[in-house]
Amino acid sequence: MSKAQLQELQARFAAGRPNLDPSDLGAMRQGFEDMLTQFPVAPGVTFEKVDLDGTPARWCIPSGARQGRMLLYLHGGGYMVGNSKAYGPLTSELASRLKARVLIPDYRLAPENPYPAALDDAVRVYRWLLNHGVTAQSIAVAGDSCGGGLTVATMTAIRDAGLPLPLGAAIISPWADMEVSSESFTSKAAEDQLLNSDGLRGMAGAYLGGAPPRTPGASPIYANLAGLPPLLIQVGSTEVLLDDSTRLAARAGTAGVKVRLDVWPGMFHVWHAYASLLDEAAEALDDAAQFIERLFATQKKQLSAGAPA
Numbered sequence: 001m002s003k004a005q006l007q008e009l010q011a012r013f014a015a016g017r018p019n020l021d022p023s024d025l026g027a028m029r030q031g032f033e034d035m036l037t038q039f040p041v042a043p044g045v046t047f048e049k050v051d052l053d054g055t056p057a058r059w060c061i062p063s064g065a066r067q068g069r070m071l072l073y074l075h076g077g078g079y080m081v082g083n084s085k086a087y088g089p090l091t092s093e094l095a096s097r098l099k100a101r102v103l104i105p106d107y108r109l110a111p112e113n114p115y116p117a118a119l120d121d122a123v124r125v126y127r128w129l130l131n132h133g134v135t136a137q138s139i140a141v142a143g144d145s146c147g148g149g150l151t152v153a154t155m156t157a158i159r160d161a162g163l164p165l166p167l168g169a170a171i172i173s174p175w176a177d178m179e180v181s182s183e184s185f186t187s188k189a190a191e192d193q194l195l196n197s198d199g200l201r202g203m204a205g206a207y208l209g210g211a212p213p214r215t216p217g218a219s220p221i222y223a224n225l226a227g228l229p230p231l232l233i234q235v236g237s238t239e240v241l242l243d244d245s246t247r248l249a250a251r252a253g254t255a256g257v258k259v260r261l262d263v264w265p266g267m268f269h270v271w272h273a274y275a276s277l278l279d280e281a282a283e284a285l286d287d288a289a290q291f292i293e294r295l296f297a298t299q300k301k302q303l304s305a306g307a308p309a
Helices: 003-016 025-037 088-098 117-131 146-160 197-208 242-254 279-297 299-304
Strands: 045-052 055-062 070-074 101-105 139-144 169-172 231-236 259-264
Touching: 025 088, 045 088, 045 117, 055 088, 055 117, 070 088, 070 117, 070 146, 088 101, 088 279, 101 117, 117 146, 139 146, 139 279, 146 169, 169 279, 231 242, 231 279, 242 259, 259 279, 279 299
Parallel strands: 070 101, 070 139, 139 169, 169 231, 231 259
Antiparallel strands: 045 055, 055 101
8 A cells, every 4th residue: 555545545535534423323334335435446347236136236247247147146234224325336346346236235234224134134135035046156255344254144144044045245344243242343443444243233233223232143253154155254453344254254263264364554544545645445356356266267167076055
């Protein structure tokens, strides 16, 4: 990260931080959307709205998209903000790198729709894909922040429902523990310019809607992760959510899941969103795309070895 890039990011953080006052949900959600849509969409990428049996979504389609591969992307925003439009720039970067269509569902948000609404919607979208001729062997999943936790929770729900699992998942800066109890909330508090424990506890309360914070479907760090496909977890070293990633990786590894944890020095929460400004953001997206690309490349090998369909 060059000095010029750092100065530009600091200016963006100072001037462009969204209004996160939960007393005005409309402004809060619009501010988050405005913050993310200020960045450019990757060249050659278009978008198409779709309704998936009641769940609105958006296809992100790169030029030269290859058949037989797609990415299901579960967006972040603390379960209270975020939508497929806001995540157009970030998902376009992945779509362009993978030459694959990316589907971004607009799952229901809290507090109007508390847990398990987001999880139910994510599983419903996955079922919709399977019911419309998309095979599990052609699907990878990705998500950031709460969407990273939701990615893991969705895969455990898919497994428990007896559905075929996707090839694997790339998870960015996941929020995986609604207790907000990781040690890094204290040790990284002075370094993290974007998140803090009080704000996340408020969002956790809105999402849980009275459910216990250790409910596995809401806090997948407490879930049984056995049998999940390979995971890549990327997290910045300055994040208060750092230990959510390290704990999640440890839980997955203990359960026998193939997992790779990459801690990026000096990086902040979901730095990938700044790919047009920050070298490390583009590099992290490259790494995530390469991980997903390897999942697609080994598809035939997995099938021939008798992997579950």
